[in-house]
Amino acid sequence: MTHTLRSPRSAGSRLRSPQDLAAGLLLSAIALGGLWLARGWEAGSLAMMQAGFFPRLVCYLLLAAGLASILRGLTAEGPATLAWAWRPSVAITIAVIAFAALLDRLGLVLAILALIGIGGLAGRPLRPGPFTALWATLATSCVAIFSWGLGLPLQIWP
Template sequence: MSSLPLSDLHPSSPAAAPHHGPSTEPRDAPRSGTESDGQPPVRAPQDLAAGLLITAFGLTALWLGRDWPTGTLASVQSGFFPRMIGLLMVLAGAVVTGRSLLSQGAALPSLGWRPLFGVTAAVLAFAGTVEFLGLVPAVLILVGLGNLAGRPLRPVPLALLGAALAAGCVALFVWGLGLPLRVWP
């Protein structure tokens, strides 16, 4: 089924072929300079990173489970499945890594550090405060930290948002659903 939309891609390849024609050598310096800066050491950095990550997960699983009993095929024990999956993962990681060195692929993506850290910090702060300080302070801290993840709001709308969310959460979760949550410090 998925081959149907793909067939639309075909007309583009003959269009690319004449482009390839004029430069007699496919890989001369000025051409590769237009694709990317200089001679890239890796052809598909994104795939390379993915492959290494997958391999790392597989190796970690194998190392953690190195002493677990595997049993025999007729009576497998707790170490059998982890080792099997770990091996398959290393294999898959090796395929992705190997292919990233051979064929052209996407560059490493840029990361949105600000939203990544802002959101993670806000969630971690909530986790750390909800049990000791209660729901209202935890929500306020989450909204305050989370605000740094995007384009920050001005103080007054931010305060209103925090107050509305804290009140709404208390109303919905504590009064409405009757969840055993601590509200105040």
């Protein structure tokens, strides 16, 4: 459950939508971080794209969206910022890190099991039936798409 943080707004304040401003700053920070990480990759051209072309394109589009959101936060009336939801943020981050760490050790199927189990801590826990159905569907789909369909050399089981 999130609570609205009320920040006093003076009549002369330029900040009209703190939530839009916060979202714009976050998007811009992610985009700038991505551009920094891709700084050594060759981009190439439209005719001959190289490894850095698409990541840079996505980062530039994300930066444009962030700047538009910042501008909106300074000019348009909007809602105040919300309290940060720590539990979902931490659970999802740990779930993704666990998936990456376990993929080579335990294989795709069990890494997905860990991903869903840990990610489930972000909200209400799933009952065993829906949990098993989600895991089986996601694991089967990922094996079919990535291992069989695309032929990626993924370890499926330990």
